[in-house]
Amino acid sequence: MKSYYIIVLIALVSLMASCTDVIEVDVPEGPIRLTIEASLDWEKGTAGNEQTILLSSSTTFYDNQMPSPVTGALVTVTNNDTGTIFNFEDQNDGRYTTANFIPVLENSYTLNVTHNGERYTGTETLFPVSDISEVFQSKEDGEDDEALEVNVSFQDPEGIENYYYLRFQSRNDMLPELFDIKDEFIDGNEATFYYEKTEDESNNIREFEPGDIVDIKLLGVSEDYYNYMQLLIEQFDSAGDPFSATPVALVGNCINLDDSSNAPYGYFRVTQMVQDTFTFE
Template sequence: MKTYIKSLIFLFTITIISCEDVVDIEVPTGQTRLVIEASLDWEKGTAGNEQQIKLSTSTPYFGNVSSTEVTGASVTVVNENTSEIFNFTDENDGTYTTTTFVPIAGDTYSLEVIYNGQTYTASETLMTVSDINSVTQSIEGGFDDELLELNLYFDDPVDEENYYLIRYYETGDLFASLEDVSDEFTNGNEIHDFWEKEDDEDSNEQPFLPGDVVDVSLYGISEQYYNYIRLLIEQYDGGGNPFSSTAAEIRGNCINPSNPSNYAFGYFRVTQVVRETYTFQ
């Protein structure tokens, strides 16, 4: 009987070993594209004249490219209402800067990037944002009544459509948390948003504790950007969820008029922002 069992184990082991064939899989790679990070954010109470735009190139997911910064491009922004032109200086590290930008609420701005003989354009309208009424803490308004949460309150203007992006960042975290907000059901009222962190070993997330410091940024954004960032947030939050929709490429507003198939990744936005820092007690 023992000899029979040993023979079965031997045959089973041989079978497993014989199935260990090396399989080389061709992983498709997409076209290398220009990536435009152009967020012209005008902080309330400042001149907003100093702005920066970043250019890089996309890379394959499994690629080992060490540097993707784009230099030698021409970057300009034009106020379409006043025809004023703002030239951005190439800093030779992938960033392009200006100290002469003039933000005007309600005006439309257009971006033009010329790189490798290709021209990329985009346009956005500078939306205003309400002041922050207050930032508080509590333990009863979130999903878990035993955990601290941060509360943000601000007023929404009456009789107009408004869209917001809220950025929460705790000092020491690797990434910020983003929330997209529409006033569809809260028009003209005070809007309340909260941020609560769970005790999650898988993501190394820990609940808020006294002494934790959080930076809060509230942006007034266009409906076009709201639709864009909302999809990005949904895909990010749905990562690893077997019931979430299949991730798909999300295009921004940076187009190539003469060669539409050679569009750029990224988004050109022009916003007004208010910021506040809160320390948990």
């Protein structure tokens, strides 16, 4: 009887092996689109006159090549309140630069890009940002009470609807930690946000250690950019989760005036920014 079971098991395994086929699935590839990285960030206390806009073409999902830089475009930014036009010069490597930009709080700015006979545009308003009042380390707020964490505090103005974008970049890591912040529950108060890294050997993530350096940026942003970043961070944090929604390419605030079906990727933002650097002890 035992021999009979063994023979049946061998037959089943052989049958399963013989029925194994390689199935090739055709994955649809979207069109190649213009990608606009137009982050005009004005660091508080500086002139903010030197700014760079990056243009590239998107790649297909399974393409291992880096996005190709876009050259030959015409790029301008207009202050809608004063009518001043700032020309961004083509550096022939996907970068378009100016040394004449003038940031003015509460003013509206419009980006205009002309490429391959099509016109792209987007509009943003420059909002102020609060100063960072304190940066310190602790072990109190995170998931692991033995792990180091960096804390950033700032005072939110009372009675004003504010939106913030907080970015932590450990110099040991390639990717930053991002926070989208609305002052709905912190209006008029000092707020503190922490960043802790939890040990994860499978993803080669280690906790902060004495001597580690973290670069910190706090930006005052528009409500539209806050909503955009909220979706972007949500998709990034849920990557690899089988129960999360299928990620999609996010469309920013730039539109194609000549072909609405060929909207660009990326975002045009104008922000005031404060930054700091923290070294763990």
